[in-house]
Amino acid sequence: MKFPRVLPHELPLSPISRAALRCFAVNGYHGTTIRQIASAAGLSVPGIYHYFGSKQDILVDLCEVAMGELISASERAIDEAGVNVLDRFDALVECLVQFHADFADVAFVTFSEIRSLKDEALVRHLAARRREQELITALVEEGVETSVFQAPDPRHVARAISSICIGISQWYRSDQGLSVDELSEVHVRICRDTARWART
Amino acid sequence: MKFPRVLPHELPLSPISRAALRCFAVNGYHGTTIRQIASAAGLSVPGIYHYFGSKQDILVDLCEVAMGELISASERAIDEAGVNVLDRFDALVECLVQFHADFADVAFVTFSEIRSLKDEALVRHLAARRREQELITALVEEGVETSVFQAPDPRHVARAISSICIGISQWYRSDQGLSVDELSEVHVRICRDTARWART
DNA sequence: TGTTACCGAGCGATCGCTCGGTAGGTTCTA
DNA sequence: TAGAACCTACCGAGCGATCGCTCGGTAACA
Secondary structure (H helix, E strand, O other): OOOOOOOOOOOOOOHHHHHHHHHHHHHOOOOOOHHHHHHHHOOOHHHHHHHOOOHHHHHHHHHHHHHHHHHHHHHHHHHHOOOOHHHHHHHHHHHHHHHHHHOHHHHHHHHHOHHHOOHHHHHHHHHHHHHHHHHHHHHHHHHHHOOOEOOOOHHHHHHHHHHHHHHHHHHOOOOOOOOHHHHHHHHHHHHHHHOOEOOO | OOOOOOOOOOOOOOHHHHHHHHHHHHHOOOOOOHHHHHHHHOOOHHHHHHHOOOHHHHHHHHHHHHHHHHHHHHHHHHHHOOOOHHHHHHHHHHHHHHHHHHOHHHHHHHHHOHHHOOHHHHHHHHHHHHHHHHHHHHHHHHHHHOOOEOOOOHHHHHHHHHHHHHHHHHHOOOOOOOOHHHHHHHHHHHHHHHOOEOOO
16 A cells, blocks of 8 residues: 555445445346345335435435545545655555455446436436546546656546456455455556556 | 458347347346337337247347357457467457447446346356456466566456456447547557557 | 334336237148 | 148237335334
8 A cells, every 4th residue: 555545444324325235236226126125224115215215316325425435535545645646646546446446346336327327316426427537537648748658548548547447346356366455556557557657 | 450350240139139238228137128128129028028038038148149259259369360479469459349349238238237147147158258358368478478568467457458448338439539440459559558568 | 292213014007927819921731 | 722730920918926115103212
């Protein structure tokens, strides 16, 4: 871990959202019933509706907490990394890797259930994703402008980097293989290479 | 396009599978009803069951056609690229990019609906994905062994590369931005960098 | 006397799927 | 070569189960 951790060790999710998350991760949003969520939360069906207005609202809560934490952590990571572009880039990648490894289930669900979001919740979620993408793009472009990186296609590289990090939530399991710290070290190196870091 | 195309221009899908694909791409497997598929295919509900035993069978068909085409095209791409490791690597990446751009909807659905597959169909699909992943890993490792690549973590790099290519199916639209050929040229470069190609 | 935190029962809608057909073409006998 | 028999390719109607959600409560606490 090159930088101090900016992410919480647990996401601030209510017990119901946490139970729903476990269900969504296995069966997806449409494949999960309110009764399954209630059972996973140790409540009855009306017990769920005491806290949430609809099944959709639970998914919306999950997405907003996840993207809110990711974006604020990413901004803080960049802020606290100092002035050096490469440091800020590394800090952002480290934050992204930690998020997608530590919270693999939330990351996976909020990514794969984008299309299950309705109307304004969908619009807000897409805006948040775009914002996160812009943080990456801005750093890659700044790196290219200052000759820290030599990627001919900064925007595509930025997309590649976010795909690499999001991909982690698809396969990483903390109980086998690398620790999150080792994983992020490896991926900081990989993402630097992807941006064609001008090794000095 | 550096290599002759090894992928078909259309996937060999029945009209019903094609209609189901359109529905799944918008609403997901569990979010799509048989009635929607029937309507999209211009048939009645029993008309669907004349050709498929169940809704699940349609998804299975989609997954098997997609992975079958991808794997056989990938193997042919590598075969026909000659003996040079970098050529074989480039040919595989080009094939992956073409697949995920030209057939973005199938690629996206078969990837995001893995968890909707049941039993043996799931096992077969995961085996196919592992096989495809091994094609990438083998080439990155061979490249590292022969000093064509200098990635310290070939297996993680291979995963990064497949994440980059799969990611394309999430955002690429053929009617705006780069053509598939331009896109694959950009991504061959990006993936070479990700594997830390020893530029000569 | 509210308010919070729930639950048992069940409503109307919709789900995947099936039943019993029919229309039109092909094949098989007499 | 007529007609019976059999296919393939569907469809209208509807079955039983389950869906998201709600109603009218109750028990505990303020």
